Every structure is written in structure tokens, then in C-alpha cells.
Amino acid sequence: MNLPPHQCLVHVVDDDPGLRRSLRFLLESVGWNVRLHASAEEFLEVCDTLDPPLNEQPCCMLLDIRMAAMSGLELQQVLQERGVELQIIFMTGHADVSMAVQAMKSGAADFIEKPFKDQLMLDAVAAAVRRSAESLQEARIRQEALDMLAALSPRESEVARLVALGQPNKLIAATLGISEKTVHIHRQHVMEKAGLSSAAELARLMLRADPSALN
Numbered sequence: 001m002n003l004p005p006h007q008c009l010v011h012v013v014d015d016d017p018g019l020r021r022s023l024r025f026l027l028e029s030v031g032w033n034v035r036l037h038a039s040a041e042e043f044l045e046v047c048d049t050l051d052p053p054l055n056e057q058p059c060c061m062l063l064d065i066r067m068a069a070m071s072g073l074e075l076q077q078v079l080q081e082r083g084v085e086l087q088i089i090f091m092t093g094h095a096d097v098s099m100a101v102q103a104m105k106s107g108a109a110d111f112i113e114k115p116f117k118d119q120l121m122l123d124a125v126a127a128a129v130r131r132s133a134e135s136l137q138e139a140r141i142r143q144e145a146l147d148m149l150a151a152l153s154p155r156e157s158e159v160a161r162l163v164a165l166g167q168p169n170k171l172i173a174a175t176l177g178i179s180e181k182t183v184h185i186h187r188q189h190v191m192e193k194a195g196l197s198s199a200a201e202l203a204r205l206m207l208r209a210d211p212s213a214l215n
Contacts, residue, residue: 009057010035011034012037017038060129062125065096086132087128089110090110090112097111109128109131152193159187162176163190164213
């Protein structure tokens with residue numbers, strides 16, 4: 001997925017002002033929007049008021065693993081506890097590599113050892129932003145599917161699941177204890193409300209909403 005850089009945002013969290021300025025210059029040189037934060041606490045103060053919100057724009061975070069107050073690992077944990085999904089690239093010193101490996105086991109996107117080459121950093125950010133965009137797209141598709149299915153009545157939802165499983169009207173009628181004619185009517189309503197024309201399309205819609213829906 002190729003995105004115009006200006007549509008993406010990179011948060012830099014580091015207590016070294018010189019490194020923050022250097023990263024802003026590097027990242028803005030290729031068109032990315034950049035926001036600088038002098039500490040983990042400073043980022044948390046504005047996290048809930050960011051415009052656009054974290055879940056509405058492809059973004060990633062460059063996070064120093066070792067800072068004077070709250071560490072990068074602690075910030076990662078707080079964000080996870082808040083349910084914030086963010087592609088995090090840790091910046092580490094040589095002695096912090098084992099900590100960075102642990103951070104990746106906890107869901108970090110990557111870690112880069114200081115001092116780093118500019119191109120290595122740019123490539124890592126590009127990959128993280130791409131994954132962020134893909135995640136946002138998947139979330140939008142899932143929400144659209146959920147919204148379509150939410151328009152169904154409880155009985156239509158029951159019929160829809162059995163239709164998506166490939167069951168014929170006669171078997172659905174027997175399973176639900178209703179007539180085949182009633183099943184046919186519910187089936188028509190389901191297809192009309194969801195804007196679909198086949199059981200296969202209905203199955204795809206239900207799986208987009210919930211991968212375990214047809215288990």
C-alpha cells in the first residue's frame with residue numbers, strides 16, 4: 001500500500017532535544033508530518049486529544065527505550081493497557097538491545113540501534129506506516145460489515161448465518177422450527193438489507209465482521 005507521505009504522521013518521543021530536531025529534519029525531508037514529544041508523559045498528556053486521533057490516520061512512533069522518567073517500555077505498556085494500537089519503533093543504545101527484543105515480543109514494530117543510518121530509519125518508518133494504514137483499512141472494512149449486519153433482526157441474523165453456511169431453506173426451516181416460506185422471506189430481507197446477491201457474498205461479509213462467525 002503506497003500512501004502520500006503527507007497523509008501519514010510520525011510521533012517522535014525522546015528526551016534528547018538534539019535528536020528530536022534531527023529526526024524532524026530527516027522525516028520532514030521526505031514529506032512525513034512529524035510531532036515531537038520530549039517525554040513519555042508529555043505524549044500521554046496529549047494522546048487523547050490528538051487531531052486527527054491515532055486511529056484515524058496512518059502513523060507510527062519513534063520511541064527512545066531509555067528516558068529519564070517514564071521509559072519507552074513503560075509507555076508501550078500504558079498504551080497497550082489503554083487499548084491504543086500503534087506501530088512503535090524503539091530507538092536503543094547498544095546496551096539496550098535485549099530490552100528492545102523484549103519490546104518486540106510485546107508488539108513493537110521494530111528497533112533501531114543508535115547511532116543509525118538515515119536510510120535505515122526511513123525504511124523502518126515507511127514499513128511501520130504501511131502496516132498502520134493496512135490495519136486501519138482492515139478496521140474500516142470490519143466496521144462496515146458490522147454495520148450492515150447490525151441492520152438485521154434477530155431472526156434474520158439466525159437465518160443469515162445458516163444461509164452463509166450453505167444450508168438449504170428446507171434444512172434452515174427445520175433447524176429454526178419455522179416454515180420454508182418464512183425462511184425464504186427472511187433470506188430475501190437479509191440480501192436486500194446487506195445489498196448482496198448470493199450466499200457466498202453473505203459468508204464473506206460475515207467473516208469480515210467476525211472471522212469466527214461461521215465456526
